Amino acid sequence: MIICTLCRRREAFFFRAYSGERLCRRCFCLSIERKVKTAISKYGMFEPDDRIAVAVSGGKDSLSLLHILSKIEKSFPKATLTAVIVDEGIKGYRDEAMKIAKKNCEKSDVGHIIVSFKELYGYALDEIAEMTEDTKLTPCSYCGVLRRRAINTAAKLAGASKVATAHNLDDETQTALLNIIHGDPIRILRVKPMLDPIQPGLVQRVKPLCEVPEREVALYAYVKKIAFQILPCPYSGSALRNDVRGILNRLEEKHPGMKYTIHRSMEKIRSLLEQSKLKTALSDCEKCGEPTVGKICQTCQILEALKRGRT
Amino acid sequence: MIICTLCRRREAFFFRAYSGERLCRRCFCLSIERKVKTAISKYGMFEPDDRIAVAVSGGKDSLSLLHILSKIEKSFPKATLTAVIVDEGIKGYRDEAMKIAKKNCEKSDVGHIIVSFKELYGYALDEIAEMTEDTKLTPCSYCGVLRRRAINTAAKLAGASKVATAHNLDDETQTALLNIIHGDPIRILRVKPMLDPIQPGLVQRVKPLCEVPEREVALYAYVKKIAFQILPCPYSGSALRNDVRGILNRLEEKHPGMKYTIHRSMEKIRSLLEQSKLKTALSDCEKCGEPTVGKICQTCQILEALKRGRT
Numbered sequence: 001m002i003i004c005t006l007c008r009r010r011e012a013f014f015f016r017a018y019s020g021e022r023l024c025r026r027c028f029c030l031s032i033e034r035k036v037k038t039a040i041s042k043y044g045m046f047e048p049d050d051r052i053a054v055a056v057s058g059g060k061d062s063l064s065l066l067h068i069l070s071k072i073e074k075s076f077p078k079a080t081l082t083a084v085i086v087d088e089g090i091k092g093y094r095d096e097a098m099k100i101a102k103k104n105c106e107k108s109d110v111g112h113i114i115v116s117f118k119e120l121y122g123y124a125l126d127e128i129a130e131m132t133e134d135t136k137l138t139p140c141s142y143c144g145v146l147r148r149r150a151i152n153t154a155a156k157l158a159g160a161s162k163v164a165t166a167h168n169l170d171d172e173t174q175t176a177l178l179n180i181i182h183g184d185p186i187r188i189l190r191v192k193p194m195l196d197p198i199q200p201g202l203v204q205r206v207k208p209l210c211e212v213p214e215r216e217v218a219l220y221a222y223v224k225k226i227a228f229q230i231l232p233c234p235y236s237g238s239a240l241r242n243d244v245r246g247i248l249n250r251l252e253e254k255h256p257g258m259k260y261t262i263h264r265s266m267e268k269i270r271s272l273l274e275q276s277k278l279k280t281a282l283s284d285c286e287k288c289g290e291p292t293v294g295k296i297c298q299t300c301q302i303l304e305a306l307k308r309g310r311t
Numbered sequence: 312m313i314i315c316t317l318c319r320r321r322e323a324f325f326f327r328a329y330s331g332e333r334l335c336r337r338c339f340c341l342s343i344e345r346k347v348k349t350a351i352s353k354y355g356m357f358e359p360d361d362r363i364a365v366a367v368s369g370g371k372d373s374l375s376l377l378h379i380l381s382k383i384e385k386s387f388p389k390a391t392l393t394a395v396i397v398d399e400g401i402k403g404y405r406d407e408a409m410k411i412a413k414k415n416c417e418k419s420d421v422g423h424i425i426v427s428f429k430e431l432y433g434y435a436l437d438e439i440a441e442m443t444e445d446t447k448l449t450p451c452s453y454c455g456v457l458r459r460r461a462i463n464t465a466a467k468l469a470g471a472s473k474v475a476t477a478h479n480l481d482d483e484t485q486t487a488l489l490n491i492i493h494g495d496p497i498r499i500l501r502v503k504p505m506l507d508p509i510q511p512g513l514v515q516r517v518k519p520l521c522e523v524p525e526r527e528v529a530l531y532a533y534v535k536k537i538a539f540q541i542l543p544c545p546y547s548g549s550a551l552r553n554d555v556r557g558i559l560n561r562l563e564e565k566h567p568g569m570k571y572t573i574h575r576s577m578e579k580i581r582s583l584l585e586q587s588k589l590k591t592a593l594s595d596c597e598k599c600g601e602p603t604v605g606k607i608c609q610t611c612q613i614l615e616a617l618k619r620g621r622t
Contacts, residue, residue: 179576180573180576180577181562181572182572182576183572183575185579185580239565243562243565243566247558247562250554254554255492258492261493261494262492262494265491265492265493265496268497269496269580272584273580273583273584
């Protein structure tokens with residue numbers, strides 16, 4: 001029997017190549033929760049009296065995050081936690097995920113708010129996918145923008161002072177590399193673990209899982225017996241992101257710890273870029289009044305294009 | 312017959328996926344020379360009266376660079392060109408490459424200077440490889456530092472005001488990604504196409520091939536019938552760099568133009584980092600007096616370690 005490096009009592013079931021640790025189930029789960037707590041305190045993500053909204057999709061990441069945050073919240077009596085669930089309107093996929101999400105909320109005794117694309121924008125994602133079938137853009141490119149806005153709207157409805165999303169270490173390093181590969185490295189400033197606080201109209205976003213590798217989040221959900229949706233979204237993701245995911249996984253396999261190193265590199269670049277005063281001032285969208293970098297926000301641009309039938 | 316996109320007369324022999332051009336041999340070679348001229352003027356690499364040293368190894372990159380620079384130099388009567396050749400002391404490899412290098416210099420009517428590791432440092436690379444066999448460090452890690460210094464020494468001997476090295480687009484993007492992967496993104500500042508001018512003791516380094524993809528340099532050498540050494544160095548390169556090379560080639564294959572996009576991303580990051588006043592001041596090495604970031608330069612550190620037999 002190989003024993004756990006940490007407790008030196010129980011049987012190890014997981015080898016963490018980048019640290020050399022062999023962990024038992026209990027120590028593994030504690031280590032994940034510790035990684036989340038460390039990120040929260042390192043980036044100063046929460047105040048003791050925050051009203052926190054958690055964006056919950058029904059997948060392994062968001063349900064693990066809900067589970068961990070509801071545990072942590074118990075030590076902060078002045079803080080509150082609400083799940084926000086976005087119904088994009090994807091038949092045979094989201095309905096199932098929403099059921100699972102709601103069940104998990106009940107189990108963790110966390111209230112929830114549901115907003116839907118249909119009621120917010122007039123179209124379900126399935127309808128948008130049909131309307132834009134002949135264009136080069138994938139449903140994902142619309143969904144990304146609309147879901148981000150929907151989460152913000154739901155968080156405001158919940159009276160939240162912070163909104164936590166379940167982006168993990170893999171998501172963060174993939175996005176950073178994609179920004180470089182797309183020739184848009186300034187965006188590195190925008191994919192940080194905690195958005196700048198004073199953005200009127202935007203609930204401050206935080207990413208407590210940003211230092212947990214994706215496969216460890218999955219393993220946590222599995223060990224904790226968290227029921228989550230396994231089906232992938234029927235609208236395939238970006239081909240380039242899938243390539244980058246593969247690249248990072250192969251690199252990590254050969255050189256354990258690489259994802260953390262890239263994450264730290266991005267932190268360094270980000271902190272230097274911030275010194276160079278690149279912060280973008282937001283203004284109010286001329287159509288909907290929501291915060292935007294330009295004159296008309298991306299959400300309104302998409303909705304206008306859908307209305308005109310020119311996408 | 313598929314005709315050349317540019318001259319619309321001759322037969323195309325090369326498809327440039329990232330631009331969509333199909334080029335004949337002549338237009339292809341002219342386009343490579345144009346890429347070099349564009350990089351030279353974009354980064355302001357040369358003055359009309361520069362005394363230029365070209366670091367020539369005998370491989371396709373440095374001999375193509377020599378060929379192109381000797382062509383360009385003809386239009387600048389006040390400029391001079393000298394090849395600097397470093398003999399690292401690698402039996403069965405460098406001897407051959409040096410012969411080829413010297414022949415090319417004669418053909419291009421360019422004088423040359425040879426410096427060797429043995430005479431500069433007391434050891435040939437083969438000896439260093441033997442002395443350090445039992446250590447984790449590869450001969451390449453010594454060679455990199457010692458060769459850079461040797462090129463600078465040779466350039467000073469040649470009375471050069473600039474030293475041109477043959478780093479191509481692939482080398483540059485590989486190095487940039489390696490810096491990020493190594494968690495040392497600040498080094499992006501140091502791998503730029505043209506080093507800062509005022510570095511006392513250092514001949515200013517420029518990289519005129521920095522915007523030419525590696526396979527196009529190879530094709531240029533082939534079309535121009537430039538004789539170059541094909542043998543790879545017997546000391547294998549870094550495993551991680553080889554991984555990154557493979558990754559970038561596969562990405563470029565699927566998404567043509569990606570190497571240029573990454574190159575531009577690095578330019579943007581670099582220009583922002585430069586605004587944040589990160590420039591490192593160099594001081595004189597306490598042992599040899601050559602410029603260094605710390606107290607003792609890397610060259611002296613290596614030589615000290617070799618002397619002590621503790622590497």
